[in-house]
Amino acid sequence: MRNVSALRLFAAPxxxxxxxxxxxxxxxxxxSPDATQVGEVSAADPRAEEAGRAMLLAGxxxxxAAIAVMLALTVVEPQSSGIGGGGxxxxxxxxxxVTTFDGREKAPAVADPDWFLRTDGSLPEFEESVRxxxxxxxxxxxxxxxxxxxxxxxxxxxxxxxxxxxxxxDGFQINAxxxxxxxxxxxxxxxxxxxxxxYYDADGQALPAGAMVRNEQLAQTFERIAKExxxxxxxxxxxxxxVAQVAAATPRSGAMTxxxxxxxxxxxxxxxxxxxxxxxICSMGPPTSGGIAVLQMLGQLERFDLxxxxxxxxxxxxxxxxxxxxxxxxxxxYLADPDYVSVPVRGxxxxxxxxxxxxxxxxxxxxxxxxxxxxxxxxxxxxxxDEPDEHGTSHFAAVxxxxxxVSYTSTIESAFGSGLMANGFFLNNELTDFSRxxxxxxxxxxxxxxxxxxxxxxxxxxxxxxxxxxPFMAVGAAGGQTIPVTTxxxxxxxxxxxxxxxxxxxxxxxMSFGPAVLVEKGTxxxxxxxxxxxxxxxxxxxxxxxxxxxxxxxxDEGWEGARDPRIETGLEVP
Numbered sequence: 341m342r343n344v345s346a347l348r349l350f351a352a353p354x355x356x357x358x359x360x361x362x363x364x365x366x367x368x369x370x371x372s373p374d375a376t377q378v379g380e381v382s383a384a385d386p387r388a389e390e391a392g393r394a395m396l397l398a399g400x401x402x403x404x405a406a407i408a409v410m411l412a413l414t415v416v417e418p419q420s421s422g423i424g425g426g427g428x429x430x431x432x433x434x435x436x437x438v439t440t441f442d443g444r445e446k447a448p449a450v451a452d453p454d455w456f457l458r459t460d461g462s463l464p465e466f467e468e469s470v471r472x473x474x475x476x477x478x479x480x481x482x483x484x485x486x487x488x489x490x491x492x493x494x495x496x497x498x499x500x501x502x503x504x505x506x507x508x509x510d511g512f513q514i515n516a517x518x519x520x521x522x523x524x525x526x527x528x529x530x531x532x533x534x535x536x537x538x539y540y541d542a543d544g545q546a547l548p549a550g551a552m553v554r555n556e557q558l559a560q561t562f563e564r565i566a567k568e569x570x571x572x573x574x575x576x577x578x579x580x581x582x583v584a585q586v587a588a589a590t591p592r593s594g595a596m597t598x599x600x601x602x603x604x605x606x607x608x609x610x611x612x613x614x615x616x617x618x619x620x621i622c623s624m625g626p627p628t629s630g631g632i633a634v635l636q637m638l639g640q641l642e643r644f645d646l647x648x649x650x651x652x653x654x655x656x657x658x659x660x661x662x663x664x665x666x667x668x669x670x671x672x673x674y675l676a677d678p679d680y681v682s683v684p685v686r687g688x689x690x691x692x693x694x695x696x697x698x699x700x701x702x703x704x705x706x707x708x709x710x711x712x713x714x715x716x717x718x719x720x721x722x723x724x725x726d727e728p729d730e731h732g733t734s735h736f737a738a739v740x741x742x743x744x745x746v747s748y749t750s751t752i753e754s755a756f757g758s759g760l761m762a763n764g765f766f767l768n769n770e771l772t773d774f775s776r777x778x779x780x781x782x783x784x785x786x787x788x789x790x791x792x793x794x795x796x797x798x799x800x801x802x803x804x805x806x807x808x809x810x811p812f813m814a815v816g817a818a819g820g821q822t823i824p825v826t827t828x829x830x831x832x833x834x835x836x837x838x839x840x841x842x843x844x845x846x847x848x849x850x851m852s853f854g855p856a857v858l859v860e861k862g863t864x865x866x867x868x869x870x871x872x873x874x875x876x877x878x879x880x881x882x883x884x885x886x887x888x889x890x891x892x893x894x895x896d897e898g899w900e901g902a903r904d905p906r907i908e909t910g911l912e913v914p
Contacts, residue, residue, distance in 0.1 A: 381405050382841075382890040382901035383736035384420070384818070385911060387512065388412040389901070391503035392738055400495040402746040403431060405738040407485045407493070410750050411504035411562065413734055415555060416512050418756065418766055419521045419529070420818065421734040423561075423573070425752035425768040426480035428624040429488055430611065432803035434743030434811055438622045439492075442607040443484025444794040445477025445770040448596045449603075453778030455771070455789040463776055471531065473590030475758050475769035477795070479573075479582075481750060484606035486570035501566035508559035508764070511552040514539075517910030521755055522546035531759035532585070535766070550913040558764025573763070574601040581762040589760055609678075614689055616642060617835055618807035623800055624749075626683045629675035630800030633824035636667040638831065639694035640701065646836040652864065654871040655703060657850055660832070661877065662701040664825055665710040665852045671824075673712040674719075676786035677794045683786075687715030706876030709855075719786075733818035735801065737892045739899050745814040745892070747801035749823075770795055800827040806894075813841070815891040817904075825851045826887045834893060841893035841902035849885035860885040 379402060381392035391412035392405035400408075406429065414422035421427070426445040432438045447455070454461075456469050469475055489497055514522070522529050522539050523546040530536045530544070538555060539547055547553065564572050572578060579601045587595040612631040613622040616638040623631030640663040649656045670688055678685075687693060693715050700707060733751035751770070758769040773795035778788040787796040798821050804813040813834060817826035826849070833844030848863035856879045857872065859865045865872075869880055889904045 377741070379405065379738060379740040380892045380899035380901040381409065381736070381738045382892050382903055383409045383413065384734045384888060384890060384903060384907060385413060385416050385515075387416050387507060388736065391507075392736070394503055395495060395500060396738075396740060398495060398499065400499070400740075401492070401742065402738040402740040402744045403488050403492045404495045404500055405740070406736060406746040406748045407489060408500045408503055409736045409738070410481060410485060410748065411501055412507055413736070413750065414765055415504055415507040415558060417518070417734055419518060420755070421481075421750035421752055422765050423482045424479050424757060424762070424765040425750060426477070426770060427484060427748060427750035428628055428797070428799050428801050429484060429746060429748045430622065430624055430801040430803050431488070431492060432622060432745045432805070432811065432814070436620070436805060436809055438611045438613065438803065440609050440611045440624050441484050441488050442609045442624075442627065442794070443480035444627050444797060445480050445768055446600070446604060447477060447771055447774070447789055447791055447793050447795070448594075448600045449791045450594045450597075451771070451789050451791045451793075453784075453788045453790065455774075456776040466772070466776075469772050469776060470754055470769045471528065471589075471759055473586035473588070473595050473758075473760070475753075475772045476586045476596060476760065476767050477770040478596065478600050478604045479768060480604060480606055482565060482570040482573050483604055487606045487608075497569070498566040501562045505559050505562045505566070508555040508562065511554040513913045514547055514549055514551045514553060515911050515913050516549045517907065519546060519549040520910070525755060528754070528759040529756045532761040534761040534764075535756075535759070555764050561763040561765070574604060578763050582767065585760045585762045585767065589758070612685060612689060614639060616831065619812065619835055620805040620809070621802060621831070622804075623802040625678075625685060626675055626796075627677040627794040628797035628799045629671040630798045630824045630827070631802065632675065632685065632688050633667045633671050633798075634800050634802060634828045634831070635689055636670065636694060636697070637663045637824070637828045639689070639691065640666060640698040641832070643695075643698055644703070646832060651833070651837045651839075651847065654868040654875070657865070658706070658872065658875045658877070659701060659703060660829070661850060661852045661857060662707060662710075663698075665707060666697050666700060666713075667824070668821075668852070669710045669712040670715070674715075674786060676796050680790055680793045681786045682717065682719055684715045684717035684719075687717045690716065704875065733799065733820070733823070733888075735816035735818050735888070735890045737814035737816065737890055737901075739811065739814060739892050743811040745803045745811050747803050747814040747816050749799040749801045749816045749818070751797070751799065751818075773797060798823040800824045802827055802831070804831065811894060813891060813893040815889070815893075817887060817889040819887045822849075822851055822887050825849075826889045830889055830891060840895065841891045841900045842905065844893075845889045845891060845902055845904045846906075849887055855879050856881055858883060858885075
């Protein structure tokens with residue numbers, strides 16, 4: 341992984357430290373006593389959780405609940421996800437079947453590998469690319485939600501919109517987390533007139549935590565989609581508003597068109613599955629890299645007895661770091677949209693290949709510079725690109741009374757996406773998840789921009805069955821390139837250490853970024869830095885953890901839902 345990525349992460353403290361800031365926030369809505377009898381829901385905001393639970397209590401299933409959560413998050417967590425972006429949904433049933441849906445955004449048909457380059461061939465500053473119509477991909481969340489609902493939903497489509505419509509029309513209180521983002525990022529969150537009118541006062545100051553926001557335009561958008569179907573967002577005046585906003589912010593001709601919106605299709609993809617200590621684990625395959633990275637990390641770790649080493653042993657987390665580095669080396673080179681690039685999925689997950697990669701892990705010493713391997717089917721004439729980090733993402737999970745698990749990750753890429761707003765919601769800047777440089781040292785980058793292509797992601801929605809084949813866990817995370825690490829770490833916590841969902845999510849965080857290692861501030865890992873240095877990790881950075889995970893997990897008491905404890909204080913309002 342390139343050092344510039346590590347520097348970008350370490351240089352953006354606000355985006356990743358707000359959830360730990362001690363800002364105050366609102367009481368969590370009380371859970372219905374009947375909720376655990378019909379299933380469970382976990383989301384980053386309790387109001388979205390309640391939207392999902394309302395669907396379960398109304399007789400709906402996990403797919404219904406997850407879609408209701410996604411819609412509600414569009415209202416109450418506009419900085420992170422919504423119908424102006426895309427996502428991935430993984431559904432696993434009690435009998436072990438799994439289906440995955442790809443609602444990732446697409447580049448306009450006119451896009452080409454030089455999409456972000458200036459006319460002189462130079463690459464602009466990253467923020468210049470973000471705050472541009474060039475960054476906006478055709479949104480896929482609503483198309484994907486409709487496809488998943490048509491195949492597996494139980495409640496009427498319109499029913500799923502009721503909580504989100506109520507939140508948008510009747511109003512919701514800004515929590516400390518959203519206020520902090522609004523205050524620190526007015527140049528993005530307040531870029532459009534519509535967003536300024538919603539979230540800022542007459543003097544241009546961010547509305548305080550506790551302020552009530554009513555988004556009538558979004559309520560009307562939801563009502564039309566609920567009544568007429570997802571297609572209404574991709575046609576007529578709704579689509580025209582999106583196209584107009586993107587065109588006005590595009591510095592040259594060739595922006596997104598009505599045809600790009602009309603032609604968007606969500607897809608079913610093949611799941612990527614593997615086993616870890618006899619637990620069956622399935623996740624999302626390309627165009628996200630996350631599922632493969634999670635399975636590679638676990639596959640490389642399986643030969644080590646982590647339970648015996650223990651969760652408070654620096655060697656345990658040294659092994660985890662080394663496994664990360666190997667998996668991410670493969671990720672950088674090979675992962676991209678499989679409709680455009682031949683991704684060696686089978687080779688990357690082959691047990692013999694993972695054993696070869698695992699053999700490179702030395703329990704006593706860090707690897708100097710891990711390189712990508714050569715799995716079967718690998719195209720070797722590729723280069724590592726210059727992809728940035730994703731920041732505007734949210735994960736949520738649901739399980740119903742039948743034991744069907746849904747793990748869903750939704751994103752608009754950066755916080756507040758492109759900053760552009762249409763129809764009451766923010767538009768993504770997902771195209772900056774492509775490598776803006778189409779080639780490096782004369783070699784083409786797999787994740788380069790191409791017309792109709794979906795950018796690579798880190799999202800890792802995952803479902804797990806226990807050794808007896810029973811539904812066990814639905815888990816995933818937000819946090820850009822930290823997502824696969826956060827997800828794998830939670831799985832290790834649950835399986836190797838027997839922790840609860842909340843305890844697994846709350847394990848201390850550490851991650852390798854090229855030659856640097858991020859160690860979470862305020863954890864025992866800080867005191868273990870000399871041991872990590874003795875194991876060969878020379879450049880260690882201590883700071884807050886840039887993570888936000890969610891999970892539902894089965895225990896002896898039934899299904900438990902949990903969100904990362906790091907985000908709890910940021911959910912409060914006075």
